Amino acid sequence: MSSSRLRIDPDRFWMTVERSAEIGAGREGGLSRMALTEPDREMRDQFVSWCREAGLEVTVDQVGSIFARRRGQDDSLPPVLVGSHLDTQFNGGRFDGIVGVLAGLEIVRTLNDAGHVTRRPIEIVNWTNEEGGRFPPPMTASGAFADVYSVDWVHARQADDGATLGAELERIGYRGVAEVGGRPVDAYFELHIEQGPELDAAGIDVGIVTHGYKSHGLRVEITGETAHAGPWPMEKRRNALVGAARLCVAVDDIGWRYAATGGKATAARLVAWPNKAGILSDWAEVICDVRHDDPESAAAMAEAVRKALPDAATAAQVEMRIVEEWEWGGAIFDEALVGSLRNAAAALGQRTLDLPSQAGHDAYFLARICPTAMIFTPCRDGITHNNNEFTTRDRQVPGVDVLLQAVLARADRAGP
Ligand SMILES: [Zn+2]
Known part of the structure; x- marks a missing residue:
């Protein structure tokens, strides 16, 4: 099958989202999966086992970010990174960050089914402590990856109970040995729920993020x-x-x-x-x-x-x-990469809406070291960081298919 005809498996994708929603249940309907707590450990273990089942090579860096690598035809080329975060706020939802990481997994599974090996490697990433709800500030691990924060500084971040991020990584078995950043990355894609009401109100499923507040x-x-x-x-x-x-x-x-x-x-x-x-x-x-x-x-x-x-x-x-x-924020996204999202959406016949991001995302730090772009997907009434955060499979799938096509185009392109 030509790669432009590839589509994700919506049911399989949504089953992983629903499995994630069982880990760290908070108030009814929500999740309370603060960074480096037992529920975060359990979700990480689940994610790693899914990645290994998909034949990916898993590494954990010194600040606990998990990278799951699918080899490329030319494995010496820098990888295309796809990811977001699996941790949540104290009274968080089931989709914030999570759909972005699991979209990466679904893309890889789809490529596996099709037997399509991309020219460049693809890595799915789960960034540690994106929310910063337990260890402020947010986006600590992606900040370290982009050399904005030192590893020692990240390890010293402290929770209200006195625990440090470094000691908690050790405790849950995710203080890895891989160097943090310091390697070339071809591009970074992040799919995330909008955390605003516009896509939902417009009845459009794919948001193209133009810049960050x-x-x-x-x-x-x-x-x-x-x-x-x-x-x-x-x-x-x-x-x-x-x-x-x-x-x-x-x-x-x-x-x-x-x-x-x-x-x-x-x-x-x-x-x-x-x-x-x-x-x-x-x-x-x-x-x-x-x-x-x-x-x-x-x-x-x-x-x-x-x-x-x-x-x-x-x-x-x-x-x-x-x-x-x-x-953070500003005009940080890569024009060509944003263009590839538009092309993918057009090829799939998806209507899109241009949006700025008002929330911080790991993509903001990645944009400092490699071409970066973001897709937004709808969430009902823009409610987020709240157990009433809600969306449906059918409103997420179009964005994941756009992500698949954009990642494919990027990973398979000619040139160095
Ligand atoms: Zn998030």
Whole structure:
């Protein structure tokens, strides 16, 4: 059969998605499969066994990302990477990240059935800790692969229970030995649910991701002084929790100032110590981020957050300092690769919608080291990071077929 006629097996694909939905069940309908927990281990084991059954060679790198390789006719050529993540948020859904990894598996199974060996190798990848829900920040392992973060830094990321990412990798048996990144990659494709309402509303199954919203994130540490909640005078209070709360409100206000043009600002996390009744907290931490489709507006929003620090600190008589900043997004995707998605969709008779991505994805970091493109697939009402995240087999399959054709075209193309 000519490779342009290849189609995935929808039932087989959906069976893997449904099997994944049994591992780490959260609230009804959802998943709670935080990175490097027992459910994450179980899902990884399941994924690895599927990959081995498909004849793939599995390697795990030092930050726990799993690569499943299908050899190419010329196996010395750099591989085409296809993937996403199998971890979820604490109250996550069954599809976010998952359909992208399992789409890679389905593509390989389809090629196996057809006996089609691509010119270049294909590797399916499951990136560790994409969500960052347990170990902030998100996309830590793909960041390390793209040399944005060091391996030691990734290993030192800490969960609320004090566990480090490195020790947890060891505990679940996924602290691999393969070098992190440092090798040529021909291209990276990621299929992901849209996490917005547009495809669903338009009744279109394939979204072509044109660019990413520009995002800036900050982690801020606040220091004050503990004191008794009763006798200690108001004018002497240095409550770190209050300083953090004032900063959170300021961040939210910035979001509202830019809301009319689509800007978003999120005070995502506030932790305080000792955070107990009867005592003022002397330490707190805030993680926040700002996002905007226009990079200049995003930068202005980030600057507004930095400027909000002194006011919030003065009002609560505490010290604040930014301990970490990160950014991603913008015009990062490869034109030719995005074009190959359009061609594949056209050949399959699929209508497409051009969309920016408002969420962060591993693709953002991969785009720094190789040509990268993303496909979005629908999710009902755009609900995500929520146990009500929902979609159907028939609305995912067209995107996976587009991915198959685009990966084939890329992996089989002539040239070095
Ligand atoms: Zn995701």
